[in-house]
Amino acid sequence: MEITQEKNGSSLILHISGRIDTKTAPELEAVVRAALAELTELVFDLGETAYISSAGLRILLLAQKQMNRQGTMKVINVSQELMDIFEVTGFLNILTIA
Amino acid sequence: MEKLTIKAKLENLNNVTEFVDSQLEQMELPMKTQMQIDLAVEEIFVNIAHYAYSPEDGMAIIEVELTEDPRVVITFIDSGKPFNPLANEDPDITQTADERKIGGLGIFMVKKSMDKVSYEYKDGHNVLTIEKKLEAITE
Numbered sequence: 001m002e003i004t005q006e007k008n009g010s011s012l013i014l015h016i017s018g019r020i021d022t023k024t025a026p027e028l029e030a031v032v033r034a035a036l037a038e039l040t041e042l043v044f045d046l047g048e049t050a051y052i053s054s055a056g057l058r059i060l061l062l063a064q065k066q067m068n069r070q071g072t073m074k075v076i077n078v079s080q081e082l083m084d085i086f087e088v089t090g091f092l093n094i095l096t097i098a
Numbered sequence: 099m100e101k102l103t104i105k106a107k108l109e110n111l112n113n114v115t116e117f118v119d120s121q122l123e124q125m126e127l128p129m130k131t132q133m134q135i136d137l138a139v140e141e142i143f144v145n146i147a148h149y150a151y152s153p154e155d156g157m158a159i160i161e162v163e164l165t166e167d168p169r170v171v172i173t174f175i176d177s178g179k180p181f182n183p184l185a186n187e188d189p190d191i192t193q194t195a196d197e198r199k200i201g202g203l204g205i206f207m208v209k210k211s212m213d214k215v216s217y218e219y220k221d222g223h224n225v226l227t228i229e230k231k232l233e234a235i236t237e
Contacts, residue, residue, distance in 0.1 A: 022144045051133060053140050054204035064195040080152055081133050088210045089203055090191025 003031055010071070011041035019049030020056030029059050037061065040071035047077030057089060064094055074098045099163040106147035106158040108147045114160055115139055121162040122170060125232055134211035135170065138228050142174050143184075150224065162202060168232045169213075173225060180219045183226070184209070198230025 001024035004011040020028060028070050036042075042063060046052070060075065067073035075095050076085070086092050102117045104110050118139050121126055122132070139160075146158050159175040188209070189202045214229035 021111065021140055022108060051136065053137055054201075054207060055144075057199045057203055058236075061195060061198060061200050068195055081129055084130060085133075085137075085180065085207070089207060090189075090193070090198075093192070094195040 002028065003028060004058075005031065005035075007035075010039055011043075012039055013043040013045060015045040015048065018060075019051040020049060021051065021053045022055040025053075025055035025059060028056065029062075032059055032063050033036060039067070042067050042071070042073045042074075043076055045073045046075060046079070046082055048075050049079075049082065052082055052085060054089075059084075060091065060095060070098070099161055101162075102160045103157055105160075106143070106146045106150055106156055106178075108144065111140060111143060111147070114158075116141045117160065118162055118172060121164065125164070125168070125170075127232060128204060131230065131232065135172075135230060138208045138212055138230075139172065141208050142226055142228070145183050145204070146174060146176050146178070146224075149181060150176040164232075169229055170232055171178070171229045173227045176224050177222055178224060181224060182217045182219070184215060184217045 001016065001018040001020055006015070014031065016028065044060065051066040064073055071098065077096050078097055086095065086097070100121050102114065104113060115136055118135065143166040147157045147207065150156060156176060156178055165171065165172040186202065186205060188206050190197065191218065208228065212228045213231050216227050218225050
């Protein structure tokens with residue numbers, strides 16, 4: 001997994017490529033937690049994300065919970081495979097997918 | 099049937115996934131099916147790595163069987179504490195983000211994406227079996 005951060009004031013875009021699994025998720029969680037407090041806009045670009053397991057879903061959920069209180073969060077460029085996972089887990093109702 | 103015996107540690111996750119995928123390679127599965135199987139393997143192996151022997155170490159056995167129909171049957175065996183992960187309550191997926199609890203999704207995804215999931219505690223072993231129908235190979 002590779003994370004590219006695009007920061008602009010209180011807005012952050014995270015471009016994530018590769019696999020978000022139990023082994024790689026802690027790195028993503030660290031990036032999200034470090035930035036979260038000062039954000040009003042957070043975007044996850046999953047265009048190059050090949051795989052996401054529950055370890056990745058919990059990071060999206062914790063970020064969404066926080067952003068609901070302080071701004072907006074979007075998930076963009078979601079592949080059909082990831083869409084299926086979001087659907088089965090009810091994340092389509094939770095996330096804003098654009 | 100092919101079998102892998104490996105230390106139930108998180109660092110071995112890739113080895114386990116690669117072992118299962120190598121058995122399925124010849125099937126040329128659709129990406130969705132491949133991902134569902136990888137997800138199931140990850141969630142179950144990680145559960146064993148985290149809980150079965152903690153804080154000690156122990157081994158896990160992963161068996162992969164391809165049947166004629168065709169189906170893939172993957173069995174996970176460990177000798178750790180008796181634990182039925184299927185007994186956990188499913189998360190309520192109709193809740194809002196604020197209501198949703200963080201966690202509990204892994205095994206739920208396994209239940210949803212596999213055709214059959216079963217657990218038994220037998221002769222001192224946890225035996226968890228997942229089964230998925232595969233599309234027949236097209237020539």
